[in-house]
Amino acid sequence: MQTWIQILLSSVSLFFLMLILVRLMGKRNIVRMTPFRFVSYIVAxxxxxxxxxxxIGNLTFGFIALSVWVLFPIALDYLSIKSKWIHDIVNGKETVLIKHGKIMEENLLQTRLTAEELLRELRSKNTFSLADVEFAVMEDxxxxxxxxxxxxxxxxxxxLGMKLAPLTEPQTVILDGNMLNESLFSLGFNREWLEIQLETIGVSIDNVFIGQVDSSGDLYLDLFDDSIQIPQPKVKEMLYANFEKSQADLMSFSLETKNEAARKMYSEHAEKLEQLMGKLKPYLLR
Amino acid sequence: MTVASQIKKTLATLKGNQGTLRLYALQTRDKESKLVYYETLEATAQIISDLEERIKVLEYQEPQYKGN
Known part of the structure; x- marks a missing residue:
């Protein structure tokens, strides 16, 4: 067999083998890796x-070395899940650099970090003044x-002592002019619902680049044609305003009427509505 | 504008609110919001029925304004 065919074959097969092996080694971000893990990736x-x-002359030797450098990190991962002691040995422990607003110089020396480097790291966390830091730690x-x-x-x-309505993540239901059935169904809606929504807004689905449904069921659209102004969902704000208006109306009725029973009924309802509006406010306005 | 017609206007607003609120109560995914919406729906229904009673009384007292 010619050499170039050999290299082509082994490269292609190793390409797919490494693809699988790297997936097996986990999906941790390469930037946030402990130094030793980084070494095992490089060696592999x-x-x-x-x-x-x-x-190398014998491919078997290569596979032995490769399997050691792939399997050992995986084995160490499982062991360090089971045992804190092994975890600390493999990954090291975090080091406290600033405590109660004071720099721990001996820990700084231990991590071999200079004062400039510490300040640079703090700045990258948007902390320009050392006086603002209560506690800082170097992770493993x-x-x-x-x-x-x-x-x-x-x-x-x-x-601020404000109550906010719980929000769940919005679901993308339209992408590049196509309905995504899966996310629509997970929301409990169907295609007809989306078609009706699009019709009331007055755009065709081909014109929609991205459409998202938030947790309260409102649809937000981004169109291909940016010259078209579409109304953004403001229904909840309007609803709250309408409740406010009704409440004010009830108050004025209670002031105007001469019938004692009616006055009582009006003012009771006005009060009830005011209470409910307090409850509704976080859900409708924020 | 007579008193009865003013009340009818408020009644219409409240009924509109009820519809929108019911829509939100159905389509929201959050349990807590659902509860608040349903509670408000109940109270609104109570207010609506009381206002309707009041309109009946007013129209009985002043039949000349009936239907306005």
């Missing part, structure tokens, strides 16, 4: 490269994560 890749170029992957002082943290709705 180099062995595969050598084998595909026929640089080498990433540095920062916990800000409480008064420097971004405000959440919890801090």
């Amino acid at each position: 890749a180099v062995i595969a490269a050598i084998m595909s170029l026929n640089l 992957t080498g990433d540095i994560n920062v916990f800000m002082k409480s008064h420097k943290k971004p405000v959440s709705s919890y801090d």
